[in-house]
Amino acid sequence: MITETTGTFIPLRDGILVSNMEFGEQRTEGGIIIMSDDGKSTGIHPRWGKVLAIGKDQQDVKIGQYVLVAHGRWSRGFKLNGETVRTVDPEDVLGIQNDEPQSIYKASAGHQTQEYQGKVSVGKLEV
Numbered sequence: 783m784i785t786e787t788t789g790t791f792i793p794l795r796d797g798i799l800v801s802n803m804e805f806g807e808q809r810t811e812g813g814i815i816i817m818s819d820d821g822k823s824t825g826i827h828p829r830w831g832k833v834l835a836i837g838k839d840q841q842d843v844k845i846g847q848y849v850l851v852a853h854g855r856w857s858r859g860f861k862l863n864g865e866t867v868r869t870v871d872p873e874d875v876l877g878i879q880n881d882e883p884q885s886i887y888k889a890s891a892g893h894q895t896q897e898y899q900g901k902v903s904v905g906k907l908e909v
Contacts, residue, residue, distance in 0.1 A: 784859065784860060784861055784866075785860040785861065786860070786861040787860070787861065787862055788862070788863050789862075789863070790835075791834075791835055791862055791867070792835055792837065792838075793835055793836060793837040793840075793869060794837050795837045795838070795839045795840075796836075796837050796839040796840040796841070796872050797836070797837040797840070797869055797870070797871070797872070798833055798835075798836055798837075798840065798843055798849065798869065798870040798871075798872055798875070799833070799834045799835040799836070799862075799867055799868075799869055799870075800831030800832055800833055800834060800849060800851070800856070800867065800868055800869075800870055801831065801832050801834050801865055801866065801867045801868075802830070802831060802832040803829045803830070803831045803851075803856065803859075803868060811884070827853055828850050828851055828852055828853055828876055829850070829851055829853070829856075830848050830849070830850055830851075830879075830883045831848065831849055831851055831856070831868065831870065832846070832847075832848055832882070833845050833846060833847050833848070833849060834862075834867060840872065842872065842875070842878065843872065843875065843878060846880075847878055847879065847880055848878070848879045848880070848881070848882060848883055849870065849875045849877070849878055849879075850875065850876045850877040850878075850879070851870050851874055851875060851876065852874040852875075852876055855870065855871060855874030856868040856869070856870050856874075857869040857870075
């Protein structure tokens with residue numbers, strides 16, 4: 783059973799509260815449908831979340847931004863005002879983006895080591 787609550791949630795210290803973490807079916811820019819991978823070994827990859835609230839000591843992330851979170855480094859979901867949300871430890875944030883990510887999966891030539899420009903490379907996936 784999922785915990786449900788209403789009101790305002792303020793993370794402690796530099797914590798982050800996110801929503802919109804995608805766990806269901808995904809579609810690539812090329813139209814390929816990727817089935818839900820939640821709870822399967824194929825689901826091991828980072829996920830984007832939209833920042834809803836931050837702790838008073840958080841200086842790197844702003845409400846409304848999107849954060850790329852290392853695989854499995856989020857809390858179990860709970861309902862806050864009817865929306866499923868999760869807490870994230872800021873140490874597990876791999877990247878920050880102002881705009882909503884358009885695609886979770888995008889083919890790349892392999893691991894890229896270049897300055898962050900709104901994309902994060904993870905293995906052979908560019909997200």
